[in-house]
Amino acid sequence: EVQLVESGGGLIQPGGSLRLSCAASGFTVSSNYMTWVRQAPGKGLEWVSVIYTGGYTYYADSVKGRFTISRDNSKNTVYLQMNSLRAEDTAVYYCARSPEYDYWGQGTLVTVSS
């Protein structure tokens, strides 16, 4: 059974850093594109970042230079390192298997506030 489980969210002050994890089971992350999508409270979906099978990465302009996506094949886990966090980064962060986004995690809430 395919499953994605995000973790690492929480309350963080502006300017701080967090690392989100997305642990996969039932498939191999290195053989799939993996994407992070976020959803601010009461708002729509916003694409954040993707890591391709070959390791190429792409980012939304809103997070470029601050967020870094990576994966650990030995742990079958994808990460999102988030630095210089801003209030507008407050959202539920989902990881999803790409490119169809056929499987999603349950999401982890990141709240950026002083």
Added chain:
Amino acid sequence: QSMLTQPPSVSAAPGQKVTISCSGSSSNIGYNFVSWYQQLPGTAPKLLIYDNDKRPSGIPDRFSGSKSGTSATLGITGLQTGDEADYYCGAWDTSLSAGVFGGGTKLTVL
């Protein structure tokens, strides 16, 4: 601001049909596949349609997708109260080298 444009809301009676539009540009819908997602309150999005018109296993044929030029449409027939949800379209944008979503459409089954 979303790169894909959807109507904020649609409504119809149980048993009826509804369509949700998604308008983009030549760099996203016009060039790449479109997917559709259903998000029930408090839950993660769920894939309904991929590659413009394909349904994943387990998605009933009441849900359909189509694409023409730079626009796509999600159709839902035989509406049920359980279909009340937010619906999103999504695609890859080749110019941005980024994914894009529509702003979402809230479906109300009256």
